[in-house]
Amino acid sequence: MLMHSSAPLAAHQIVDPSSVAEAMTLTALLRAQNKVAFNAKRTIFHEEAPADSVLLLESGTVSLFRFLPNGRRLISRFLFAGDIIGLSFDDEYPVSAECVTPVTAYQLSRSVLQRLCAHSPALQNDVVRVLKGELTSEHEDHLPLMHQPSDSRVARLLRMVARRNGAECQKGLPIQLLMTRGDIADYLGLTNETVSRSFKKLKDQGVISESSPNLIRVEDVQRLMSLADGEEASA
Amino acid sequence: MLMHSSAPLAAHQIVDPSSVAEAMTLTALLRAQNKVAFNAKRTIFHEEAPADSVLLLESGTVSLFRFLPNGRRLISRFLFAGDIIGLSFDDEYPVSAECVTPVTAYQLSRSVLQRLCAHSPALQNDVVRVLKGELTSEHEDHLPLMHQPSDSRVARLLRMVARRNGAECQKGLPIQLLMTRGDIADYLGLTNETVSRSFKKLKDQGVISESSPNLIRVEDVQRLMSLADGEEASA
DNA sequence: CGTCGGTTTGAGAGCCTTCAATTCTCGTGG
DNA sequence: CCACGAGAATTGAAGGCTCTCAAACCGACG
Numbered sequence: 001m002l003m004h005s006s007a008p009l010a011a012h013q014i015v016d017p018s019s020v021a022e023a024m025t026l027t028a029l030l031r032a033q034n035k036v037a038f039n040a041k042r043t044i045f046h047e048e049a050p051a052d053s054v055l056l057l058e059s060g061t062v063s064l065f066r067f068l069p070n071g072r073r074l075i076s077r078f079l080f081a082g083d084i085i086g087l088s089f090d091d092e093y094p095v096s097a098e099c100v101t102p103v104t105a106y107q108l109s110r111s112v113l114q115r116l117c118a119h120s121p122a123l124q125n126d127v128v129r130v131l132k133g134e135l136t137s138e139h140e141d142h143l144p145l146m147h148q149p150s151d152s153r154v155a156r157l158l159r160m161v162a163r164r165n166g167a168e169c170q171k172g173l174p175i176q177l178l179m180t181r182g183d184i185a186d187y188l189g190l191t192n193e194t195v196s197r198s199f200k201k202l203k204d205q206g207v208i209s210e211s212s213p214n215l216i217r218v219e220d221v222q223r224l225m226s227l228a229d230g231e232e233a234s235a
Numbered sequence: 236m237l238m239h240s241s242a243p244l245a246a247h248q249i250v251d252p253s254s255v256a257e258a259m260t261l262t263a264l265l266r267a268q269n270k271v272a273f274n275a276k277r278t279i280f281h282e283e284a285p286a287d288s289v290l291l292l293e294s295g296t297v298s299l300f301r302f303l304p305n306g307r308r309l310i311s312r313f314l315f316a317g318d319i320i321g322l323s324f325d326d327e328y329p330v331s332a333e334c335v336t337p338v339t340a341y342q343l344s345r346s347v348l349q350r351l352c353a354h355s356p357a358l359q360n361d362v363v364r365v366l367k368g369e370l371t372s373e374h375e376d377h378l379p380l381m382h383q384p385s386d387s388r389v390a391r392l393l394r395m396v397a398r399r400n401g402a403e404c405q406k407g408l409p410i411q412l413l414m415t416r417g418d419i420a421d422y423l424g425l426t427n428e429t430v431s432r433s434f435k436k437l438k439d440q441g442v443i444s445e446s447s448p449n450l451i452r453v454e455d456v457q458r459l460m461s462l463a464d465g466e467e468a469s470a
Numbered sequence: 471c472g473t474c475g476g477t478t479t480g481a482g483a484g485c486c487t488t489c490a491a492t493t494c495t496c497g498t499g500g
Numbered sequence: 501c502c503a504c505g506a507g508a509a510t511t512g513a514a515g516g517c518t519c520t521c522a523a524a525c526c527g528a529c530g
Contacts, residue, residue, distance in 0.1 A: 068465035072382045076374060088370040095374075117360075124359050125352075131366040135323040138373055139311060139330075146381050146424030147307050150486070181509060189381030194486055196510055212495075213509060230303035385518070416477065429518055431478055447527090448477065 026084065026126040029116070030056035033106040044085075044097040051089040053107050057081050060103030061178050064095040065186065075187040076142075078179065080164045086110070087130055100179045145188060148230050153188040154198040155227035158208070158216060169225065173218045181213070261319065261361040264351070265291035268341040279320075279332040286324040288342050292316050295338030296413050299330040300421065310422040311377075313414065315399045321345070322365055336413050380423055383465050388423040389433040390462035393443070393451060404460065408453045416448070 035058065038044060044055070047066050062079040076095055079085055085097060089110070117124040141160055145153050161177060162169050177184070181192040181199075188195065199216075202208045207220045207227070218224060270293065273279060279290070282301050297314040311330055314320055320332060324345070352359040376395055380388050397403070397410050412419070416427040416434075423430065434451075437443045442455045442462070453459060 068379060068382060069461070070465045070467050072465070074379060074382050076378055088367045090367070090371075094371065118356060121353060121356060121359065124356065124363070128359065128362055128366065131363065131370065132323045132325070135366065135369060135373070136325075136329065138370070142381075143311055143377065144303060144309060146377075147303060147309050180507095191487060192509075193488085193511085197486090200510080214495095226304070230305045230307070232305050415475090426519060427477075428479085428520085432518090435478080 024120055024123050024126070026087075026123065026130055027056060027082070029113075029123065030054070030084070030106045030108055033108045036105055036107050038099045038103045038105075040099050040102050042099045042103075044099065044103075045093050047094065047096045048092050051086060051091060051093045051110065053109055054087055054113055055085040055108075056106040057083045057085065058104045058106060060105075061100040062103060063098050063100055063179065063183060063187075065098065066095045073186045074189075075183060077138075078161075078164075078187065084130055087127060088134060100183065144230060150188070150190055150194050150198045151201055152227045152230055153190065154184070154195060154202065155207070155224050157184060157188060158218070158224065159228045162218075169218050169221050171218060171221055175216045175218065177214050177216060259355055259358050259361070261322075261358060261365055262291060262317075264348075264358065265289070265319065265341045265343055268343045271340055271342050273334045273338045273340075275334050275337050277334045277338075279334065279338075280328050282329065282331045283327050286321060286326060286328045286345065288344055289322060289348055290320040290343075291341040292318045292320065293339040293341060295340075296335040297338060298333050298335055298414065298418060298422075300333065301330045308421045309424075310418060312373075313396075313399075313422065319365055322362060323369060335418065379465060385423070385425050385429050385433045386436055387462045387465055388425065389419070389430060389437065390442070390459050392419060392423060393453075393459065394463045397453075404453050404456050406453060406456055410451045410453065412449050412451060 033056075036055075038060075044062065045051075057079055059081050062083075062085065063075050064077045064079065064085075065073055065075040067073050078100070085105075086093075117127060141156075145156065148156070158175055159169055162173060162175050165175070167173055179187075181195045184190075185192045185195045190198075199208070199210065202224075203210055205220075205223070207218075207223045209217045209219055211217070268291075271290075273295075279297065280286070292314055294316050297318075297320065298310050299312045299314065299320075300308055300310040302308050313335070320340075321328075352362060376391075380391065383391070393410055394404055396412065397408060400410075402408055414422075416430045419425075420427045420430045425433075434443075434445065434448075437459075438445055440455075440458070442453075442458045444452045444454055446452070
């Protein structure tokens with residue numbers, strides 16, 4: 001769980017720039033905003049629509065995606081509780097956002113945030129911190145995938161989901177995959193068939209076990225980690 | 236050319252936080268710093284070294300890369316004149332930086348930048364702007380590659396290089412590729428052989444022509460663009 | 471003129487995709 | 501509680517694309 005535990009502030013307290021404490025963090029600010037809820041599969045916003053708000057995910061999972069002209073869907077990121085959506089947006093959403101599960105989130109208008117930032121170096125500083133974090137995770141999560149075979153990509157996804165749930169992988173750790181094989185494929189740059197076959201291969205090799213398609217259990221941590229890191233994939 | 240044209244400031248002018256103008260941009264600030272020069276193939280900094288400075292590229296091309304445990308090199312980004320290196324770094328460099336060509340750059344210590352930002356909302360705001368830009372280009376340049384075949388990846392690279400040189404692709408536009416086929420492969424997630432074969436295929440189809448391996452000319456703009464965008468790759 | 475790094479080309483193997491069919495899962499309604 | 505249906509997941513076969521390994525080519529440079 002990445003969320004801070006600071007007490008929420010009433011919205012009227014933060015709309016007035018002068019009352020923004022120097023130590024204000026973006027997460028604390030967002031936790032003081034109106035809460036919104038979405039059903040699973042609900043689209044939160046569409047690509048190219050005017051980008052008017054920033055969200056803090058309180059619970060649930062969201063996917064950010066867009067389509068290539070060839071019709072392939074490209075999921076750029078999965079978002080989990082504690083993640084902030086939309087900090088890097090300009091005037092238009094560069095991607096669509098869809099709920100993988102039921103979602104609750106706090107919502108803040110971009111223009112208000114912009115005004116608050118102009119008066120609070122601490123808040124602006126926190127924006128920089130979060131943006132850096134986005135770049136780092138893009139760098140760590142997504143980039144290496146391109147140079148890895150399918151098994152490693154799946155292993156890396158499992159590790160990412162485990163970590164986002166706050167747990168390092170250890171023997172027996174259950175990992176709940178709330179997204180479909182198709183979602184995973186569109187994130188990893190594979191097809192759902194290949195993803196399915198990679199899961200089977202990992203099962204056959206005793207790296208993971210699977211009670212249902214959505215519930216994976218880690219069996220061989222070493223092997224899973226070395227696959228995820230991209231070491232040689234010899235049997 | 237991305238560089239601003241504001242007049243350079245003497246270094247002493249900006250080291251004192253109180254003298255930082257409200258309208259200060261990061262680029263203008265950096266252009267007032269000491270200039271450094273590197274030979275081609277020179278390593279500017281190594282992965283995991285303490286990250287102490289931010290650079291503005293004045294001329295030349297730089298690659299940012301790291302190695303996967305399997306020995307594959309992964310180029311995360313090519314940087315061109317006007318690009319800023321190191322804004323998103325924490326205490327350690329997450330990648331190595333190597334000069335593809337001879338390079339000149341302006342250098343500023345991160346700690347000084349941090350101090351200046353703390354006193355200049357305008358500068359901090361510009362940092363946010365540049366970070367957003369990095370996220371956007373990561374999103375536009377790198378992510379789609381994973382879902383595209385090799386020809387499209389090469390086409391996309393050509394378009395990227397052309398744009399970074401300030402030119403939209405048009406018939407006859409010459410594109411100078413200062414990096415090697417191996418560099419391109421490590422950026423696109425392919426091998427140098429496959430990159431070479433993709434260039435050949437594009438030549439055979441009349442999409443491009445090539446006077447030397449490093450000098451490409453655009454012949455069929457429509458086809459090149461639709462390949463780069465990822466439309467169906469039928470003959 | 472020889473060397474060395476980079477590029478191209480070829481052959482074969484392996485991985486991933488496509489297309490198609492089957493099985494599984496789970497929410498819904500009886 | 502069970503049966504059903506729709507979407508998701510799995511499995512199979514065939515083909516295409518990319519990789520590996522290897523050799524030949526090219527150009528810059530001493």
